[in-house]
Amino acid sequence: MLLRFRVTNHASLRQEQELSLIAERPRDGRVERAVPRGDHQAVAVAGIFGPNASGKSNVINAMVWMRAAVAHSFAHWAPSGGVPRRPFALDRDAGVPSTFVVDVVIDGVAYEYGFSCDDREFTEEWLYSYPEGRRRKLFERTAGEPPEFGRSLTGGVRTMARLTRPNSLFLSVAAAQNHDLLGRIHHWFDRCFRSATDHDLADRLRFTADHYLSGAAAGEPIMQLLRYADFGIGELMLAEAELELEAEHRLLERALRQAMGERAVRVESDPTDRVRLEHRTEEGSFVLGLAEESSGTRTWAGLLGPVFFTLAHGTLLCVDELDARLHPNLTDALVGLFQSPDVNVNGAQLVFSTHEPALLGHNTRTELGRDQIWLTEKGADGATALFPLSDFQVRDSSENKEKRYLVGRYGAVPFFDERILESIVAALRGGSGDGTTTEGAGPGREEVA
Template structure:
């Protein structure tokens, strides 16, 4: 499970910001899980609200980048290419400021703290501790870019020195150790690979491929669950059908990718695993439509089914950017409810999502989000840097007859994180377009000539 994520200097996030999954209250009506070795629990869902361009998507981007660094830094990053990070750029000399990423998580009943700091050239720091029996023990720490900067705790056994000799300045030790089949560190690496998943518009094809992969697999229960969710959505869809991909197209794409990568040009194309059509049953029979003929909401729902079912079925965390995009509020509400419900979410799965859908906070929502599950993003008006803060910074009643209507309070500006709309600019715009056209342009030119003549 994911317990805490902290990031400094990523995209619009300039200063240290944090999101926590640690529950503030005990709520038996939600699928919260005990945190190993503590008296705390972890919430199953966390929602991030904020205005456009406030930095919500960069919360997802930061987690996705940290995951990519763990999975790719040793195997795929150019040894001489530095660190492909995304620092905050709205200040002088952004390259002079390092970026830091840190996670608290639990894997196989043990809690870990893992993090690293990087600049444009190398990994400057890296650390990993764990808490067997609730007591903190150091596994390793790194205070520089080279192997000599590593120190190891007594709890870390295995070929740690051999692994350190393979370390590059721009690679994480965790990535190197996993590539060398280190048992303990490989377990943590697999959590980043299999237990932390992201969903955004950028990875739609990969998500669709995963959804279709469930249908093509041998697990009949997963296939039935997927079809049930298709029909549950009331989109008029009864089945998905697929046709195997064109092998010649796959081979040609692979050849182009290999050729470009061999000459130092990173290139990758997500080729569909197969051709997908959507079946609809109507009065006259069953008919199939091409996937691109379906509404954007239908395509979005189909693309989400694979990651949602896999996460609910195996545990781990799913991080979704703009959950409500192209989905009806009832569907977004139902998706959140799957993770919130103890009856449906039986493996401790977690959902972190960004959204504008304020109805999820309202009293009419199917799924009730509590105060320790709601976060906001705002941009500082002077620096344009993102600030992340929880609704618990405000007094909120979320139980009993006196429960606050969070939707109403949010939309009325009680918690901030709303766009500031300057009505004076609208009035000015109305005056400008009302007097627009060629005559307006001519008046402006004549006025400029008169001013020039007066100055002369």
């Protein structure tokens, strides 16, 4: 489980910002998991709220970027390609490193893993464990110096260090060399951390279709989740021609792996072309292609596989703009799957960004505690500040958090400059923009109702 995530100098996140899933205090009615060898509980849900361009999506993006660096830096980044980071752009000093850190629990042990990088290389990387509640160094790496290894970390790590390029992570190299312990840390990033953004919809649709159509145990629950949204859909299927094409792709993938190894490029088709949804009405059954469905249906279909996988395995799902193209009640219901102890029996976690203030109100099926609500706003320097609602004196049970949020009591809401609006109205009336009317402006001189 994820305990904390910290990031510095990524996109609008200029100074260090921290997202914590540590509960402020235990609370009945929601999923919480005990932190090993500690007195704390970790929550299952954290929502990030804020106005447009406040940086809430950048928090999700920073988490996804860290995952990508761990998963791909050794296997897929070009040796001379540097580090494709996204530093804060409104800073004259482009050489400031970017830093990413997670505190996670894996197999009952807490770990802190992090790294810093500039445009050329990883300048630092470290991993600590807390098996007895006290920090134990596993490794520390600084650019230009040999790595330092703790006494408990064995298994050819010095040989692996020689294989590590300046722009690859040692953790990625060790996992590729099948190191047992480091491979488990890598596995958390690669397999136990999924994301849902606008950029990976096709991958999510493919993931959903593959799991449903494989005949595995996930098939029926995925179908039930599709029906749960009440879109009038009775079945998910592949077009017959696409089934044959899918089989050809499998054969081609197998041949490529035999010839080139496991790193061969995957042969993929566009899931929006092959997936079909059956609608059952009083007039009978009708099959539509995914491209013919509403954007809300496509969004929900793309979430089904990741949502079920995360709930089934007790892993982490990060969703950017959870409310986009979904009804507020459906967004509320989705959050409720993770918040409910009756449903989320494996302790899965959901981190999401949203514009939807209704999730803060009393009329939701799923009430978020103040330690689960995070806010973003930008300062005069264009940098994002991330802070929890627990920074304010708010009573979870009686406070109308939605109303207070919308009127700006917690910040993190848009600011509307009424002087700009007056200038726009003057222009619409044919004025000069300074509140005066220009002669001869024709119909624009008339009063606007």
